[in-house]
Amino acid sequence: MLIEGLHYLTTPASRAQRQLGYLRESILLMSRSRRCQAAWTHHLATARSVVLQACSDLVRCRTAVILGSGLLDDIPLSDLAGRFERVILVDMVHLWPARRAARRYANVTLQVADLSGCVDWLRGNGERRTDPLSLFDREEIDFVVSANLLSQLPILPLDWFESRNRPPPDGLGRGIVVAHLEGLSRLRARVCLVTDLDQMTEDREGRVVERLDLLHGIGLPAPDRSWIWEIAPFGEVGRRRRQIHHVHAYADWHVAAGRDGALA
Ligand SMILES: C[S@@+](CC[C@H](N)C(=O)[O-])C[C@H]1O[C@@H](n2cnc3c(N)ncnc32)[C@H](O)[C@@H]1O
Known part of the structure; x- marks a missing residue:
């Protein structure tokens, strides 16, 4: 609690x-x-290996952009900093551990950006943006990673309406998910997508007691790799319950999206 409070007080963060x-x-x-940490090791290590594999055959390695860089736990930062001329870490918030890690490399920079397109709109400044990724469609960007971000994008915008007892606009969650996937598809860079799809709550007998679709009904193409992330082992959200997420990873989102046609 004390540590959390210190981060809350000292992290550079705007009012929004x-x-x-x-x-x-x-x-x-x-x-x-x-x-x-122990329960997440497999998920984080697998995600890091997908990211490395996804850029291993790139001919040009100018700029890499990591969307949803967060704590960098699923990002092989030292490998990327060695391989690319420049690495840009993009998130709404960069906590001190990520700031310290970034400082070790002269070619790594931090960028604060709202990748849901909702923040200005919720604060009364204009419409919801449906193309927040257009910022990253630049000639010098050769590699973009969407790092366990997609399912998180709708959460706080939907919470905003719930906390005010107001119904969200129809299809808001779905719209945010689609906008991100379509935004990735429009980028000219190689795009690696790692995302969780759903959350299952299981009891100690392995029975599923609750299932939550994290992508608001959007189906994804067949992944290059998939695995289970034990996000809350027994004891984290209840003695007799654990939560697991199914994760899909795409080393080349353009190929995957083209291979299976439009989003379901
Ligand atoms: C599940 S975490 C993954 C973080 C990181 N990839 C890691 O493993 O450490 C999701 C990240 O998405 C970020 N995020 C959520 N909504 C966002 C938004 N609207 N714009 C930018 N980043 C956002 C969060 O701040 C968080 O760092």
Whole structure:
């Protein structure tokens, strides 16, 4: 609690990052990742290996962009910093551990950006943006990773409406998910996508007691790799319950999306 409070007080973050809950969520994620380190090891190591594989055959390695870089737990930062001329880490919030890690490399920079397209809109400044990824469609960007970000994008915008007892606009969650996937498809760079799809709550007998679709009904193409992420082992959310997420990874999203046609 004390450590969390210190992060809350000392992390450089704007009023929007604080008021909309992005800073709080990042700190909670950091605490959970530390508590669940053993259970998350397989997921994080597999994600890192997919990212490395995804850029291994690139001919040009100018700029790599990591969307949802967060704590960098699923990002092989030293390999990317060695391979690319420049690495840009993009998230709503960069906590101190990520800031310290980035500082070790002269070619790694941090960028704060809202990748849901909702933040300005929720704060009363204009419409919801449906193309927040257009920022990253630049000639010098050769590699983009969407790093366990997609399922997170709708959460705080939907919470915003729920906390005000207001119904969200129809299809908001789905729209955010589709906008991200379509935004990735429009980028000219090689795109690696790693995302969780759903959350299953199981009891100690392995019975599924709750199932949550994290992608709001959007189906994804067949993945290059898939695995289970034990996001909350027994004891984390209840003595007799654990939560697992199914994860899909695409080393080349353009190929996967083209291979299986339009999104379901
Ligand atoms: C599950 S975490 C993954 C973080 C990171 N890849 C890691 O493993 O350490 C999701 C990340 O998405 C970020 N995020 C959520 N909504 C965002 C938004 N609208 N714009 C940018 N980043 C966002 C969170 O701050 C968080 O760092």
